[in-house]
Amino acid sequence: MTNELYTPRKHQAEIEGSLARFSVLVCHRRFGKTVLSVNRLIKAARSTKRSDWRGAYIAPLYRQAKTVVWDELKRYCGQGSDECTVKFNETELRADFENGARIRLFGANNPDSLRGMYLDGVVFDEVAQMPHRVWTEVIRPALSDRNGWAMFIGTPRGKNALYEIWEKAKADPDWFTALYRASETGIIHPDELAASGREMSPEEYEQEFECSFTAAIRGAYFGQLLADADRDGRVTTIRHDPTMPVHTAWDLGMSDSTSIWFAQAKPGGTYAIIDYYEASGEGLDHYARVLDQKGYKYGTHIAPHDIRVRELGTGKSRLEVARSLGIRFDIAPNIPIQDGINAVRTILSQCWFDQKRCAPGIEALRHYRRSFNDRTANFSTRPIHDWTSHAADGFRYFAVGFRQPDTGRRPSKTSNDYNPFGRKHGRP
Structure with a gap:
């Protein structure tokens, strides 16, 4: 017709x-x-x-x-x-x-x-x-x-x-x-x-106009840093070290997605980002089962500050619900979002990512970007809230909330010579 x-x-x-x-x-x-x-x-x-x-x-x-x-x-x-x-x-x-x-x-x-x-x-x-x-x-x-x-x-x-x-x-x-x-x-x-x-x-x-998949993403916060990680071979196959604890950082959605990053802190100030998980429309009991199924030995669990807010339906906060499920959260400090973004920029050069298990999270970080204000012809100071936000927020909470167990320090810029695979340079 x-x-x-x-x-x-x-x-x-x-x-x-x-x-x-x-x-x-x-x-x-x-x-x-x-x-x-x-x-x-x-x-x-x-x-x-x-x-x-x-x-x-x-x-x-x-x-x-x-x-x-x-x-x-x-x-x-x-x-x-x-x-x-x-x-x-x-x-x-x-x-x-x-x-x-x-x-x-x-x-x-x-x-x-x-x-x-x-x-x-x-x-x-x-x-x-x-x-x-x-x-x-x-x-x-x-x-x-x-x-x-x-x-x-x-x-x-x-x-x-x-x-x-x-x-x-x-x-x-x-x-x-x-x-x-x-x-x-x-x-x-x-x-x-x-x-x-x-x-x-x-x-x-x-x-x-020329449909290039490799052109830079306009307004991306971490695009160049992740391109550097690709070039340096830091997006590769990462072996989970069962002798070391796995730390998690969460962005807890209410009606939308929840994201979880899984990381191991290595000697020398580097971080092996070994896994990533995201789902939508699930309760905390679902994510507790995911943690169990992963089989990692866990260290610190980091959550955003609003986990303390009590829900109208139950009168309980998600912090209390998580404790009842055996997950004890540390609360990331409530700082301006731009300070958190800067914290992520600081530690990305110290991070190694598993290219397969972390693929959805890596792509979200790569495309996390500022909005463009057509009225002022400038980029906004705020990021766009879209599918990239949950992974980026979870990683931001890791950057500002994780303290190295031996020193109590949060992640900071240090030498990038250490390779989490046990060699000083190069892939395993």
Whole structure:
């Protein structure tokens, strides 16, 4: 079924003729990927023979879905025309079609709101700004019994969920992948690209218009320090030392994610970050079981200061609940967030990370960044609160809250000569 309101461009038409059940599109800014994907959902909803067909459009944040996609969905459904039979629910951001099909908009910042549903088709927009587990843990199972399809669209922002899905998809013949650079599509006039190149940093231009996964992340707090760790071989395979205690640092979410870093303090002032865990919508009893299952010999557990707050439902603080589960927390000092970020910067050069077990946490640290204030044309003094925040906050509590057992000192800048593998330099 055609949509008279939508005429695909050359590259959009090429894509529509090549899409598979699972497709990944890496496209430059102003390519038209949102229009393309909205119309794919509309076409599927109108042509389905299922009276209970369900489609979803998932943006990083719910407000982004409302701001960027909702008006486009209504427009291409024909809102306001005499022929339009689609009903729009403004409260739920939902389009109900005459044949019983539905399309609804969601935000990936609340993964639990997506659980328990079934889906026939789903679009992930700006995948680089989402946690990868939204796909693997929540949406992929929702497609299984319906043989549903998924389409991932976005512009790179470093090596994150979009990069991971892109790399896996390229190696899978059942997936469709396509990458469109502004220098190749001709959609944006060369003069405009040249002007953008003069006004943007080279890294920004390469990322936004040439779809580079390796360009620097704008406003990242720890990006260069983690690049240094990669270069120095400090993101590698770390062997857990069973003779030494494992310390944990937590960011405790209420309705969203909780993150836990697992670290061993080594002689010479270095730290082996051996593990990372994150989950959403679970109680403290779940995390107590995780600690037991890991089988480590534990030392200090560090929690944020708000763990003392009593919950209305139980009248108990999470500190008290944790004690009843056998977890005795030390409380990180309540200092300004910028001071905590500076503390992380100070100790990152002393840290070695297990590249596999800590992968989600490392990527979050790599992409943790300041927001850009369009009004003042400057970076904000505050970080963006998104999928990176929980891992970054947990590591910040480690940086400000951990005291070395032998000295009582918190982490501080020291020599980086010590290698936690037992050698002075190099990998094991």
